Amino acid sequence: MGQKTNNGTFVSFTADQTSLIASIADVIIPTTKTPGAKAAGAEKFIVNVVQDCYTKAEQETFYAGLNKLDADCKTKTGNGFIEASDLQKKEVLTACMLEGDAARKAKKGTLPFFFMIKELATTGYFTSKIGATEALEYLPIPGKFDGCMPLGPNQKTWAL
Secondary structure, three states, rough: OOOOOOOOOOOOHHHHHHHHHHHHHHHHOOOOOOHHHHHHHHHHHHHHOOEEEEEEHHHHHHHHHHHHHHHHHHHHHOOOOOOOHHHHHHHHHHHHHHHHHHHHOOOOOOHHHHHHHHHHHHHHHHHHHHHHHOOOEEEOOOOOOOHHHHHHOOOOOEOO
């Protein structure tokens, strides 16, 4: 558990870039009735996985995508992603998703940035204490396994 698979060089993130990652993750999983990705600390998970598990090429794709997203936001709104309004953040992230989807359909080599950060944000959130206990139903000592049990009205899905 927790084994580092990338023992070579890795891209390092500044405090500003880590804040940018937190802001992006919080748009993907915002605070609603439950805390969002930023409150869960998903950015720490994202940085660790990118540095420890991604190949150098994947890290560079992620790093370039992060910088491009912030630059695109500055071009479109006059503000960096962190300073942009919630609506502007959603618009810029949606454009990034559409661009990534087009690249994926064109079968370009690497997984586009948007899909990388979306996967990392959701995994980081739902494996955090907040995600597993507040967003999902959590039972620390489960009973028997029933893989096809219906959920009650307004019942959350189960944490694993």
